[in-house]
Amino acid sequence: MTNIKPKPTTAQQWLAYIEAQHPKAIAMGLDRVNAVAQKLQLEPAFPIITVAGTNGKGSTCALLSQVYLQAGYRVGCYTSPHLMRYNERVRVNDIDISDDDLCVAFDAIEQARGDIALTYFEIGTLAAMWHFCQNSLDIVILEVGLGGRLDAVNIFSPTCSIVTTIDLDHMDYLGDTREKIGFEKAGIFRENALAICGDENPPQSLIDHAAKIGTPLKLINRDFTVTKTTQAWQYSAEGHELLLPNLGMQGDFQLSNAACVVCATQYLNTILPVSLANIHEAFQTVTLIGRFYQIHTQPIIVVDVAHNPHAAVSLAHNLKAMPCAGKTFAVFAMLADKDIDGVIHAVAPNINQWFVADNHSPRGAKAFDLNQRLIKNDPKSVTELFADVTSALNAACKTATKNDRIIVFGSFYTVADAMSTVLQNTTSTP
Structure with a gap:
């Protein structure tokens, strides 16, 4: 049959x-x-x-x-x-x-x-x-x-x-x-x-x-x-x-x-x-969701799909052009087949602390591997590791004060997860 x-x-x-x-x-x-x-x-x-x-x-x-x-x-x-x-x-x-x-x-x-x-x-x-x-x-x-x-x-x-x-x-x-x-x-x-x-x-x-x-x-x-x-x-x-x-x-x-x-x-x-x-x-x-796009205030959360060195340089320029009074926290997850070192090198001088996450894509890099690249490129970097972007973003939000900002970047998957997290947190708040 x-x-x-x-x-x-x-x-x-x-x-x-x-x-x-x-x-x-x-x-x-x-x-x-x-x-x-x-x-x-x-x-x-x-x-x-x-x-x-x-x-x-x-x-x-x-x-x-x-x-x-x-x-x-x-x-x-x-x-x-x-x-x-x-x-x-x-x-x-x-x-x-x-x-x-x-x-x-x-x-x-x-x-x-x-x-x-x-x-x-x-x-x-x-x-x-x-x-x-x-x-x-x-x-x-x-x-x-x-x-x-x-x-x-x-x-x-x-x-x-x-x-x-x-x-x-x-x-x-x-x-x-x-x-x-x-x-x-x-x-x-x-x-x-x-x-x-x-x-x-x-x-x-x-x-x-x-x-x-x-x-x-x-x-x-x-x-x-x-x-x-x-x-x-x-x-x-x-x-x-x-x-x-x-x-x-x-x-x-x-x-x-x-x-x-x-x-x-x-x-x-x-x-x-x-x-x-x-x-x-x-x-x-015209604004484009995912390109240095603010999705939340208090704390400010900006998402950017930057996933290669050229885009990361543009992200760094935007961060410098819009300085904040406090610290800048990064929620970071990338695909393993990208130029991870090049992206880190471009953005690292603008980041005070990294919340590094696994990427849920089949091509995703593991947080442990990303963290090793971060330490290699920026030995003084302060990092925490998480199983997913949602956990990393929630932790960053708890750490950030009203004068700080959070930048979420590294891939389309990373930004999508962050946006879903913010939407769920907003709709679940009484």
Whole structure:
């Protein structure tokens, strides 16, 4: 008798099901996902902006989405990973996809794929685009999951592409130099479709690839510039200057992401016009949960998904720019395959005491191992070890006074656990 498993009927059942469909969490290559896309006849008629980069992708996608929403367009946005719910990854007009629509999309991919094994991310990418194609959208913004050239998002040709920053991360898949990683990220470029790069020192491999395939490329500090002013900041390109307001997001490094957004919207202005007022409103209102984002007061708790040295340097700059009267406590948990030493080195000078936790991901580093790295990089560090982020955060809250602050960082999992903890503590308080 054949043992046939029942078809998933809920979003959680579907997510568990698709996670088990491929033996590897990451399997680079486009042949399989392309084959299923062709079966589904996924041929988007709307313009697409594809965003790649080591850091800054999420911020750039959020700013792009909000600019076009302010201009009155119907906007689809696909990002990853999520913090609290998978539905956050697929948004139409800034609203998460519903569980029902998510189930319908997953079912459409399941019927089309047959015996083709797809990864969790590949199924999710196809489901997102299938959902977007069912709606009358004016523009879709796609965030690359890993790299660019061989990422599932790259089966859809962008009208414009953006590479934010390039640094050493995911080296097992993308290469161990910025030149190799730059080439992988440049894989999202297309002939005659504008590419924009916000890295102040772009690898030559990225520039060469654009020239080789006939991609017009605009670089920050060469084709467009950012200048801070006493009022806010200024975007300059081709002799034109725009005075723009301070961003709702914290950190001067966000100005490079915002400048890439201005460059992209100016390029697409003939097909999707946006006004300066639309840009102003979007830039002032957008905040991104998980990027130096305050989730509690008394004590102040700030969460940041910083998980590589480049992001950790930005986190350190933000901590210095917003000093507190008391001490800074860190709740810290990371994935084992990241550059842990590089992250610690960047942030350690700003931390008075560490609450180090196990990371519940299968790829998570153990608190003991993180603590050994801390002692190695900062022998004077004061540390405590915990079995999970919740225990570490609760202990930090008991230690902190009203003048202190707590920064929770190291991975998306770390931030998600912290946010869940704060939410549970808030709702359980009489």
